[in-house]
Amino acid sequence: MARYEHIAGELRDAIVRGDYPIGAQLPSEAALASRFSASRGTVRQAVAMLVSEGLVGSRQGARRIVLGSERSQSFAELHSFAQWARSVGHQAGGQVIGSRRRSATSGEAARLGIEPGEEVLAVLRLRRLDGEPVLVERTVYASWIAPAVERLDPACESVTQELYETVGLVFAYGEHLIDAVSAGAEDARMLGVRRGSPLLRQRRTTTTQEGRPVECSDDRYRAGSVTFSIRNSHSANSLVRRAGD
Amino acid sequence: MARYEHIAGELRDAIVRGDYPIGAQLPSEAALASRFSASRGTVRQAVAMLVSEGLVGSRQGARRIVLGSERSQSFAELHSFAQWARSVGHQAGGQVIGSRRRSATSGEAARLGIEPGEEVLAVLRLRRLDGEPVLVERTVYASWIAPAVERLDPACESVTQELYETVGLVFAYGEHLIDAVSAGAEDARMLGVRRGSPLLRQRRTTTTQEGRPVECSDDRYRAGSVTFSIRNSHSANSLVRRAGD
DNA sequence: TAGGGCAACTTGTACAAACAAGCGAGACCA
């Protein structure tokens, strides 16, 4: 592990542990540099991580202050339902309801960077959290990865992890669109809610390290089961509001 | 403006303009350093901005690639409904429906960093986009800022901008919790939708540069009117999924 | 006592240098 990652980890642990409560000042860069026997540049890189995570605030001339104390999730934990569930102490379950090859719609083609009509693999999954159905996942995979997906066990818990172990596929970048929709008939039946009841929808597109799109998905969470959380600041804002559809 | 900000701006413009289409490689750090007559460190700081915005992907050993080409919003544009509407070419409107001082609930006190029962100012606003009601905003202000809020024009378009101009208040950090809820009776009446129809809820807490909480708010958008968008990656992830309530 | 101003401290920006580590393409070999 890089030196700055180690320092960032130590500081993050200290904040989570409460050594630096919310509102408290962090030691100065010079003090941290001397404590960890590192240069100021390395310390700056470490605290920059915490700033981008929204854990600490930073402004020129003033000591850094603690803004929050909750451990944030890695990209993998966000992307993989099973890995996330495990990390927050819940049991993930679920199964494939349906899976078929068909030709891509124009929207899917645009998001996957392929030609409309090109073949894709559409998979419908129901995901459970501690036994309760909470998520309907409609995922469309690009054709080059489809064979590996079809070989998976239908009851496979973590698709992400399995694809990594079997073909070495790594999900590296994601775009997420979050809004609210009414439950359709199929959604309602699978999640055990009334038709028209609110669902939290997350449409995501994921790509490999090389920027090649792998999948796009329409995930619908039962209201109350899941909340998304974002921390941002004047200097770092990845959350964007968009009009309409 | 700092040198690295200038370089980042040039590159961002080039990407948005299409000089570097999605999937294309960016010039190497050495090439950029020579083009802008800057050191490699400064160039790295510039591209780091683009990476954190999700516009560019980066991995050791390989040239950086373009992942997206949409201009992202500033923190101010995200925070202020009016500034956001203007930046995307729509007309923001709205008015204060009700405003009263009361004592803080325990949840509000925790989020504002005050004692339960301490006095706060609760404001209910209806916001319109191009004339259509799209957002019900229930904001609770800490008592120290309440007088300035009460002095505002009830039809004031941008509360954020007005508070900056009158008392110099700057919103610097925010935490956002996003989920879906059913419209209550009041929500439904104000937004012109049926009771129980889906709303996108954004609960946010905002603080000053010093980390002092200013307000917390429960914003409910009519389904279909607004979508939140986040770009993230293996190296930078500010989006977090949380269980239940 | 109220106010301004100075001085120490702290973070931000920029440059230079060196090495580590991963990627990709072409050369080479079986």
Added chain:
DNA sequence: TGGTCTCGCTTGTTTGTACAAGTTGCCCTA
């Protein structure tokens, strides 16, 4: 033809230095 290996390129990490710019508290003065 197919696989491997090496070499050059590119990004990642670390240290050092210097100066700019903003904050904070103390001290001095009116």
